[in-house]
Amino acid sequence: MAPALLDRAETQRRLEPLLARAEGADLVVLPELCATGYAFAGREEAWAGAEEVGDSRFLEFLAGRCAAHGFDVVTGFAERHGDLLGNAAVLVGAEGPVASYRKLHLFHREKLYFEPGDLGVPVIERRGMRVAMLVCFDWAFPEVWRLAALGGADLVCHPANLVLHGYAQRAVPVHAQINGYFVVTANRVGRERQLEFTGMSLIAGPRGEILAQAPDHGDHVEVVQIDLARARDKQVTPNNDLLGDRRPECYGGLTSPVEPTR
Amino acid sequence: MAPALLDRAETQRRLEPLLARAEGADLVVLPELCATGYAFAGREEAWAGAEEVGDSRFLEFLAGRCAAHGFDVVTGFAERHGDLLGNAAVLVGAEGPVASYRKLHLFHREKLYFEPGDLGVPVIERRGMRVAMLVCFDWAFPEVWRLAALGGADLVCHPANLVLHGYAQRAVPVHAQINGYFVVTANRVGRERQLEFTGMSLIAGPRGEILAQAPDHGDHVEVVQIDLARARDKQVTPNNDLLGDRRPECYGGLTSPVEPTR
Numbered sequence: 378m379a380p381a382l383l384d385r386a387e388t389q390r391r392l393e394p395l396l397a398r399a400e401g402a403d404l405v406v407l408p409e410l411c412a413t414g415y416a417f418a419g420r421e422e423a424w425a426g427a428e429e430v431g432d433s434r435f436l437e438f439l440a441g442r443c444a445a446h447g448f449d450v451v452t453g454f455a456e457r458h459g460d461l462l463g464n465a466a467v468l469v470g471a472e473g474p475v476a477s478y479r480k481l482h483l484f485h486r487e488k489l490y491f492e493p494g495d496l497g498v499p500v501i502e503r504r505g506m507r508v509a510m511l512v513c514f515d516w517a518f519p520e521v522w523r524l525a526a527l528g529g530a531d532l533v534c535h536p537a538n539l540v541l542h543g544y545a546q547r548a549v550p551v552h553a554q555i556n557g558y559f560v561v562t563a564n565r566v567g568r569e570r571q572l573e574f575t576g577m578s579l580i581a582g583p584r585g586e587i588l589a590q591a592p593d594h595g596d597h598v599e600v601v602q603i604d605l606a607r608a609r610d611k612q613v614t615p616n617n618d619l620l621g622d623r624r625p626e627c628y629g630g631l632t633s634p635v636e637p638t639r
Numbered sequence: 640m641a642p643a644l645l646d647r648a649e650t651q652r653r654l655e656p657l658l659a660r661a662e663g664a665d666l667v668v669l670p671e672l673c674a675t676g677y678a679f680a681g682r683e684e685a686w687a688g689a690e691e692v693g694d695s696r697f698l699e700f701l702a703g704r705c706a707a708h709g710f711d712v713v714t715g716f717a718e719r720h721g722d723l724l725g726n727a728a729v730l731v732g733a734e735g736p737v738a739s740y741r742k743l744h745l746f747h748r749e750k751l752y753f754e755p756g757d758l759g760v761p762v763i764e765r766r767g768m769r770v771a772m773l774v775c776f777d778w779a780f781p782e783v784w785r786l787a788a789l790g791g792a793d794l795v796c797h798p799a800n801l802v803l804h805g806y807a808q809r810a811v812p813v814h815a816q817i818n819g820y821f822v823v824t825a826n827r828v829g830r831e832r833q834l835e836f837t838g839m840s841l842i843a844g845p846r847g848e849i850l851a852q853a854p855d856h857g858d859h860v861e862v863v864q865i866d867l868a869r870a871r872d873k874q875v876t877p878n879n880d881l882l883g884d885r886r887p888e889c890y891g892g893l894t895s896p897v898e899p900t901r
Contacts, residue, residue, distance in 0.1 A: 517875070
């Protein structure tokens with residue numbers, strides 16, 4: 378869907394019927410920065426739209442929808458924390474916000490107003506599911522997709538506002554496959570200032586298969602049933618396990634701050 | 640192409656005209672275990688076919704072809720080292736073997752006779768190119784593709800004997816894309832004992848684009864010209880760099896031997 382830039386009331390008006398169509402689901406995933414829109418002119422606009430997780434009319438609205446329809450929601454969220462701004466994903470239930478992630482890898486102009494994430498890659502147990510959250514450009518960093526798997530994630534919720542055509546939509550199913558879990562990439566559509574968003578939201582399964590894919594424009598709601606047992610069985614052959622076969626003693630270079638050769 | 644199981648003379652006979660067709664190339668990549676074939680009945684057969692890198696008639700043969708045609712070759716190679724066996728990739732020039740890699744992630748029955756690799760992911764400077772080598776099932780471990788990038792690789796040579804349909808052929812271009820380098824996956828074809836190999840060898844570029852792809856059967860030689868500068872420019876936007884945007888201080892979990900939650 379397309380949030381309305383800096384118009385929370387209009388965004389909520391758009392969301393309400395879409396969320397009603399997801400009744401029966403356990404978990405709904407919305408796009409990145411769903412509460413505010415994306416294309417801020419600068420830090421002032423971002424700050425004006427942002428809210429604190431513990432004091433947010435947008436998250437209260439979602440909690441109400443959760444209560445009404447019986448699901449939880451993961452939403453993108455411009456987050457004030459102290460004097461800082463984060464590009465967050467928040468898991469909300471009927472009782473309010475349950476858990477947060479702050480985008481570790483910021484894209485382009487986001488660096489002008491958001492702080493890079495400082496909460497790692499949490500995995501939250503919820504309704505028997507183990508859920509991780511990543512946001513948009515995180516798609517290009519295989520490290521965080523692996524950290525989600527090592528944290529036991531069955532499912533990665535991936536709110537996005539993708540502007541590059543097809544890259545993430547091709548990479549995400551491979552992240553799902555090599556980590557053996559489900560991924561929901563909820564990408565926004567529409568145009569905002571100079572930016573055009575690419576839609577093509579998708580749900581991928583543990584073999585990298587596409588379980589659902591939205592078109593590149595227009596609202597789209599799709600409910601897919603998943604079998605968590607498939608994400609917990611990492612066996613590839615009788616002798617191979619996607620995570621058990623890792624060689625962490627050989628991976629030290631991944632945590633070194635050394636600059637690559639140029 | 641298809642090596643002849645445990646028949647080095649026949650394999651060399653098959654290779655000779657194929658290599659001649661690659662004259663003019665700088666670097667030729669051959670499949671995994673090209674010197675011996677793959678489907679060993681057990682350790683005895685693997686040992687019988689294996690050679691030492693410094694004392695190998697197969698690598699001598701390739702060095703001769705390098706001298707004749709003016710290229711270097713990366714080949715898969717069953718390697719004796721001491722009393723051990725490795726599933727290696729060896730870079731050979733006209734002067735003989737130049738550098739080796741030993742497969743870090745062994746597939747299925749390979750674990751019955753090969754030792755897991757112990758040489759890390761070396762990056763070799765050769766003819767102005769920075770070359771890394773990975774072997775077959777390494778495709779499922781994003782860590783080693785990233786280590787190659789951090790080591791400065793322009794090009795990853797990936798000899799393979801893939802039996803699972805389509806998985807690696809879909810993942811490899813994504814590894815190329817998120818690491819911003821070239822990859823050559825040279826996969827064998829044909830049947831050997833109970834195994835059928837999937838061919839579809841490919842060359843991928845730094846945007847994940849497919850520069851060449853072989854069919855799923857039959858011999859195939861293709862020469863592709865690549866621009867190394869494209870692999871050295873990791874910029875995605877004026878504010879983003881595929882490697883520079885990493886957050887290694889957040890990636891500690893990748894090197895921990897902790898078992899994942901089940």
